[in-house]
Amino acid sequence: MAIKGTSKWPLVIFSHGLFGSRIAYSQFCGRVASEGYVVLAIEHRDGTGSSVKIRSANQKIRTLTYTRYDEVGWGKHTKPAGLYPFRAEQLVFRTNEVYEIYHSFKALVDGDAGNIRNEISESGHDLSQWKGKIDVDDLHLTGHSFGGATVFAFLRHPPPEPFEPLPLKSVLALDPWVGPVPSPGPIPATVFEKPSLAVINSEGFTLWEEHFQLLKDIVSHWKTEAGASATLVTIGTLCVVGALWMEGILAVLISLFLVKSTHKDFSDFPVAFPFTAKRALKMANIIHTLATSFFRNSLEAELGKEPRKGEEVWQDKIGKKHLVGKFGEVLVHS
Template sequence: MGLIVNSLPKYSGPYLVATADLELAVATPRSFGHALLKSTKRPALQLDTVLVTLFYPADSTQRGSGKRQHWLQRPLGQTAEGYARFLGQKPWLVKALFWLVGAGMRLPVQADRPLASRKAEDEVTNEGRSTASSHDTVVDGALAGEKDRFPLVVFSHGLSGTRTTYSQWCGEIASKGYIVAAIEHRDGSGPVSVVRSGDGKERIVDYIRPEHLEWPSGHSPQSAMQFRSSQLSMRLAEISSVLTLMQRLNDGDGAAVAKENRRKEYGEGKSLEGWKGRIDMEKEVTMAGHSFGGATTIQVLRAGATQYPFKRGIALDPWADPIPPAPSPSSPSFSPLSASVSTNTTGSNPAPTTSPSNGNGGKVPLDINVPLLVINSEAFTLWRQHYSLVRDIVKAVGGGAERWLMTLVGSIHISFSDLPLLLPSYLNPRAGSRVPARLATSRVVEACGEFLSGQGTSGEILGQRVKEGDEDGARDGEGGKDAEGKKRVMQGEVGSMRMHIAGRA
């Protein structure tokens, strides 16, 4: 261990964590856009089922299925072939690598344990166990009831991601007392995903490139960025389906959900019967995501409370190109309430003439009126044009909501995923990262924990002030290369957060 691949660390919060892998049919199967796959002549973006892994606080006094979920989807050979196509590598080489390092890689928790009871703060010991009975937890002097609900966080992965690619972030947040629903998108943004039909058949969804697509007669081909807009529409519809699934569990339909589930490799879902009334579906629902999932988060928040119940959002190193840009606050035509989209198609962020669909037939406005936390990698902040797009989105948050934009000094784009934790430490600097993997994860989780708990400006990280020059991202002398051709990096202690925007709109 350590020479080829590391095992995933155990989660550090006060709650034991368990997982549940669920795939259920959506109420109304449908396709998005007009693009067809050349190989099958079928719709490229087809939604039939929704696939999610739940990370949740578990009852430490009861057993689950006794199984631990694999980090890489099974069958392993099929997953390896998908990654080979995505990476443009020879399948035999990727298969050999996966069998060598991935066959035994599992999440560090047991699946299908019963849901825990909420713990009062003074009942949690240093070992992360409650001194009260798991069945009669007292919170603020009242028996577990409404206050025994766990807040819900929905997580959206980025390009080349899956529902387990960010398992460390999801598990850490769950260990702090949240139910995290990590979606696996079937929009062709992941290396490979398997859709299971009710008749036992399977449909493989590979990563979709422009050359894989064609359009039927009468429909003009989309640009790559226009296709991303269609993918965003499908992602929002998948999020709606996940929310429907979570509502069913909260309504006491857990036994039926377990019966309908098409993923039972890690447990039969018997524990789901105990989820009735245990999920906060109203007051503390959070949308989160990384990269393209960060763009998804921003679009969901723009759709507003009329479509989604999200009260706040977390965007980790959001990829801004697919996001219709917010008007600049310095522009004479800027209006915080404007829902229009720029028609400028120059530069690296060509914007569609209308907003992407929210997945329910409506158009997504551009304003966000709920708290938003954005954490950039150093690499994305040094990308000045991209940083400006993200900064304008954060500055456009209105309604008096709190918003933060910060950079994790020394990090790269993949620092938010599990991959740096799995790689031997000597490989991460070669990938461009200056921050140790575990430090990066802990700092990101710490900032997100402050945000989720509502600490705001009283938090150690969120309470930082914006230093002169930092609202513009990189300072003079940061980024690019010096006279000797050496890359210039961001100033500040490696692993620290540099604040760019903080406080209320």
């Protein structure tokens, strides 16, 4: 069913994190799709996926597993000086893949696939029934962790030859790892029409002070340089105010079992374990609500239901820091 008030399905492209895959985010992608979006989950071939099958021009298939920096043979090419430059090279590769998957998918649904070989057409599905039902001009880009860095890299670079600029409406970064992203963040490429930006962070990444400052600089830079909407929020922690008086072993146990948002919450991994599944599904609901509100341009209204601004941090007796709040609460950063 298309989104209410429209006759077509908008398009979302999703980029996975390091050691991830297209199927490691079924909770997020499936929930977004259930709201009337077509979601394309990329399986990146840049060596950051857990395992991906690659088909060559002569139709031979090989498996590429996660590739470490010291495992790459550069041949005549210049070897990047360190991990971050290596990751930056992978971001360029990933950005090109975003263009490739968009234009390939557009050709498929337009009935102009040419010689493109793909599992969908080979499975016998009639792609003609999709024609005219997907709004490829209503495009949203999102990704988790290194996939979040990918969407920032995408904003920074104009399209590679021979591709045209994509009709990007919004960009959503889920707990992005911004180490390889050049400071102060994406310089708005003139080919884009200033898409809105939102970042949803976990508590762990927000309390990572040096990294969080880089992220805030990116969001601020997008507001000032692109002149576009940019929102940064952190989700979910269990109220710890009542534990302030606790000391010793009890404080250690409390800090270990606090229910709070983590970097893994954006993926399927916490759902797979019995002891974390119930909590993980609740967190998935929160992420889903924020994401779809953003895609529908109603995030501000959603956040205004229970506004929470400012950051209150508690450091327990063993030196571990926590955000003070309650599970599922959304903290809006200025």
